[in-house]
Amino acid sequence: MKRTTLYTALASALLLPSLYAHAGPQAQVVCAYNHTLGDDAIMMYGHANQAMLHDFFGNTHTDAFSDYASLRKQPETTCDNKADGSAYWAPSMRLPDGTVVQPAYQKTYYQASNVDQYPLNPFPAGLALLAGDHHGSAPNSRITFLCGNGKGYTNKIGEVCGLRKAKDAVQFNIGIQFPNCWDGIHLKPHHGMANATYDVKGQCPSGYPVKIPTVNMNVAYVLHDITSLDTAKAQLSLDPVMNGDAREERWGSLYTAHADFLNGWYEDSARFMTELCMNQSMDCGTNVAYSYSKALANVWVSSETPTTPAPAPQTLLVQDNWKNGGRTRNSETMSLVKFKIPALPEGQDPSQFKYRVRIYGGKVEANGADQIFFYPASNDWDPATVTWKKRPSCSYNSDAILYLNNSREYRMLDVDKAVRKALAAGKTEISWYIGGDRQGNHYQFNPANSKESLVLMVVGYKKTPEI
Structure with a gap:
């Protein structure tokens, strides 16, 4: 032959x-x-x-x-x-x-x-x-x-x-x-x-x-x-x-x-x-997911518009200021995101896989890089009706921290520990508030329905060969 x-x-x-x-x-x-x-x-x-x-x-x-x-x-x-x-x-x-x-x-x-x-x-x-x-x-x-x-x-x-x-x-x-x-x-x-x-x-x-x-x-x-x-x-x-x-x-x-x-x-x-x-037009590099899910829902809520829902946002907004009297004395805008949790691969070593969020956006101000926070939230919210006054509970103990500047680009966030905790509790979905840097700066991210998407992904890596 x-x-x-x-x-x-x-x-x-x-x-x-x-x-x-x-x-x-x-x-x-x-x-x-x-x-x-x-x-x-x-x-x-x-x-x-x-x-x-x-x-x-x-x-x-x-x-x-x-x-x-x-x-x-x-x-x-x-x-x-x-x-x-x-x-x-x-x-x-x-x-x-x-x-x-x-x-x-x-x-x-x-x-x-x-x-x-x-x-x-x-x-x-x-x-x-x-x-x-x-x-x-x-x-x-x-x-x-x-x-x-x-x-x-x-x-x-x-x-x-x-x-x-x-x-x-x-x-x-x-x-x-x-x-x-x-x-x-x-x-x-x-x-x-x-x-x-x-x-x-x-x-x-x-x-x-x-x-x-x-x-x-x-x-x-x-x-x-x-x-x-x-x-x-x-x-x-x-x-x-x-x-x-x-x-x-x-x-x-x-x-x-x-x-x-x-x-x-x-x-x-x-x-x-x-x-x-x-x-x-993104370089994936090694970040090709084993499996993934796009965000089921995403909105922003703000203390400046406490009764106004934003069910289909063009941009996810984030801003807060914990100075000058503390968080509750200043305006606060956070974005809520909810994902279905993609399953880990069956029959493979789960320790070789990690959960990550991929999000696209950056800081608005050009005054250097800062860190923002992903706070755990309950899943009992509807994007059509959620407002600042009718928002799910938020724990300000963050699950993950993202360090970023004012470049608008894809960002990868390690949320593995939080997702595995949710799975262990029998949950099939997970939600987060995206909170700001506590310094008053503004952040913008593209929502799930944009071409850049907003995804929770499972990635699996092995040690590469010695070269």
């Missing part, structure tokens, strides 16, 4: 230079190497030990029989974001002396461009993508090489990598950019048929109309046992010659570099990455 026609189709697609600084929104994961098998669940599904040697990252159970259901059923991962149960694999590398080496990790950037004009769609469950050409014999603008001590990224082999620093290691990276326009029909490519191609200046061609995040995978080899690496002489695994069950390995130049991606992101996470993050 060969990939020749498919990879040739991908390699000859309309190409854009890959050696430019990415200026659009993105997210990222780092995934340690886990295992090596002669398996390929995309092009040789069910044929164990019949494919070229591949190094696997991410989902620790990936083999020839992997699909979305199996990845989500056993989501253990080497990636630093536990919402990513995806499988990533690339051919094994052999040094010029014949030694087959293991990679250290891979770092994948999920990227986008021109999202205002051409927004992203979430990865469909189980989408499989291929990139590169395992019959390649010349530079490919979707494949890059990098020496850790060298001159930067290049599409050409031949550079000799030296030590990153004295008495350290040789680091060599291979970057693989995947297609980002899906045909909307086929979850997997087939022999002679690609299910995805590349955009042109952010726009997808008519035969592949569904724009998805660009998967930019960078495989890193950290080699402690050598002092230099001639990239013209390093090799990558190719399809073996099979004599019954016996394998005769074959090898090609670095121009045969390619990789496979089998989406295993939790569906809420894939949606969060695109709709609540990258399509809003």
Whole structure:
């Protein structure tokens, strides 16, 4: 079973230079190497030990029989974001002396461009993508090489990598950019048929109309046992010659570099990455939620308008002053927010997950940064009728503190302790008052119905690999 026609189709697609600084929104994961098998669940599904040697990252159970259901059923991962149960694999590398080496990790950037004009769609469950050409014999603008001590990224082999620093290691990276326009029909490519191609200046061609995040995978080899690496002489695994069950390995130049991606992101996470993050021109970084809920309700209440409700605010307002006679002697404006509590993942270590609030806004005055407070509130309030005089009780013992300046931007607030306490008490919802800095300054935040949203999210992290 060969990939020749498919990879040739991908390699000859309309190409854009890959050696430019990415200026659009993105997210990222780092995934340690886990295992090596002669398996390929995309092009040789069910044929164990019949494919070229591949190094696997991410989902620790990936083999020839992997699909979305199996990845989500056993989501253990080497990636630093536990919402990513995806499988990533690339051919094994052999040094010029014949030694087959293991990679250290891979770092994948999920990227986008021109999202205002051409927004992203979430990865469909189980989408499989291929990139590169395992019959390649010349530079490919979707494949890059990098020496850790060298001159930067290049599409050409031949550079000799030296030590990153004295008495350290040789680091060599291979970057693989995947297609980002899906045909909307086929979850997997087939022999002679690609299910995805590349955009042109952010726009997808008519035969592949569904724009998805660009998967930019960078495989890193950290080699402690050598002092230099001639990239013209390093090799990558190719399809073996099979004599019954016996394998005769074959090898090609670095121009045969390619990789496979089998989406295993939790569906809420894939949606969060695109709709609540990258399509809003936000860099998610590592803050892609495992699950989340938008605010069920949000209002502001003020002692200056004690009987006036504000059920659909355009802006959430906050201001108070505890000086000059104390809080009760001065005007006070607080915002009330209520969330449904998203559940923690079943069957996973709860200590590796945290609850956070993501909120967009900042201080009005440009007189430096200050801290504001999230005070616990009861859930028995209705945004249509709540007023300052008919507000739920408020404890001025804060659950969390947010330190912020006058930049209007996304803010992340750790509320893990408070949410777990609410869960332990059998609650399914949680509310907070957002109170000011007690100095009289003003703060404004975007409400839940804005494009920036207002969300309570579950995020899960592991220790990233040592690099």
